[in-house]
Amino acid sequence: MAVLHTTNKSPLQTRDLESCLRLSRPGCGVLLIEDAVYGALAAGTTAATLTEAARQRRIYVLGPDLAARGFTAEQLIPGVEVVDYGGFVDLAVEYHHVQAWI
Amino acid sequence: MSEEREGGAGQVKRFMIVNRKAPYGTIYALESLEVVLIGAAFDQDVSLVFLDDGVYQLKKGQRTQGIGQKNFSSTYRALADYDVEKLYVERESLEARGLTVDDLLVPVEVLGSAELGALMERQDVVLAF
Numbered sequence: 001m002a003v004l005h006t007t008n009k010s011p012l013q014t015r016d017l018e019s020c021l022r023l024s025r026p027g028c029g030v031l032l033i034e035d036a037v038y039g040a041l042a043a044g045t046t047a048a049t050l051t052e053a054a055r056q057r058r059i060y061v062l063g064p065d066l067a068a069r070g071f072t073a074e075q076l077i078p079g080v081e082v083v084d085y086g087g088f089v090d091l092a093v094e095y096h097h098v099q100a101w102i
Numbered sequence: 103m104s105e106e107r108e109g110g111a112g113q114v115k116r117f118m119i120v121n122r123k124a125p126y127g128t129i130y131a132l133e134s135l136e137v138v139l140i141g142a143a144f145d146q147d148v149s150l151v152f153l154d155d156g157v158y159q160l161k162k163g164q165r166t167q168g169i170g171q172k173n174f175s176s177t178y179r180a181l182a183d184y185d186v187e188k189l190y191v192e193r194e195s196l197e198a199r200g201l202t203v204d205d206l207l208v209p210v211e212v213l214g215s216a217e218l219g220a221l222m223e224r225q226d227v228v229l230a231f
Contacts, residue, residue: 010124010155012198035127038158043200064168068126070161070175084168 002027004095008034008102011046020101021049026056029095031088033062037069040076047077054079062088115226116147121156123231126171131159134231135177142184149188149225150181151218152210153195156231160191160206178208192218 005024011017017032017039024030030053032040039046040061050059054077063082066073073082083091092098119138125131134150141148152160159175166173181187189210196202196212203212213221222228 008127010127012155013123035124035155038124038155038199041200045198065126068164068166068169068171068173069124069158070163070165072163 001096002029004029004031004091004098006031006033006098006100007036007039008032008100010035011039011044016101017046018049021053021057024053024057029058029060029091031060031062031083031091033088034065035069037061037066037071040080041071042075042077051077051079060087060091114145114147116149116224117141118149118151118222118225118228120151120153120222120228120230121159122154124155124158125164125175126166126169130231131156132172132174134229135174137229137231138181138186139184142181142186148186149190149221150186151190151192151222153192153218155195157191157195157199157201157206160208160210161201162205162207175207181208190218190221 005020005028007016007020009016017036020030038044040050059080060083061076061080063084119134121134123130138148138150160178164173164175189208191210191212193212193214
């Protein structure tokens with residue numbers, strides 16, 4: 001019963017991502033949207049945490065939110081998958097349910 | 103009614119606008135710009151500070167077509183036309199995010215926390231966004 005977790009806040013402003021990663025189970029998906037996309041940047045402070053989490057989870061970033069903030073897929077930590085809005089819908093269907101960390 | 107009120111026409115105050123939020127995720131960055139332009143319209147001494155996630159407001163290459171929001175990042179480049187030329191970025195915030203001045207879309211003065219704190223103390227009004 002894999003869950004898709006979503007988080008939308010910058011990891012430097014709230015601890016939502018940290019809680020999401022702590023409570024999410026191996027095999028689940030974590031989709032970073034809106035200001036949460038900063039959390040997946042290789043140069044950012046949460047890169048190591050997310051890289052570790054990605055060993056047992058699939059990490060996704062919403063592409064339009066990344067582009068709006070001036071970053072590209074090449075600047076993300078390795079293994080992160082970029083999806084568009086259609087991909088977001090596909091993930092919501094693919095996983096058992098969606099849990100938002102807001 | 104004839105006496106001139108304190109703070110009336112002609113008085114210039116030092117306004118510092120402190121930006122601590124990333125753009126687009128919340129409305130703060132855009133609202134801050136509105137206040138900056140109003141301050142400039144009233145010929146006030148306006149300076150801007152970008153710290154914490156606020157430094158992301160100045161990131162080059164923002165493309166917002168995909169999220170259906172106005173890309174207001176070009177406004178920062180136009181601020182000089184309104185005589186708003188004092189833009190400060192906190193060094194610690196920039197470094198924590200792996201950014202350098204080359205990643206920013208406008209020339210800024212990079213200051214350490216101590217210098218920035220001292221500058222804040224010298225303002226008449228500090229508005230936080």
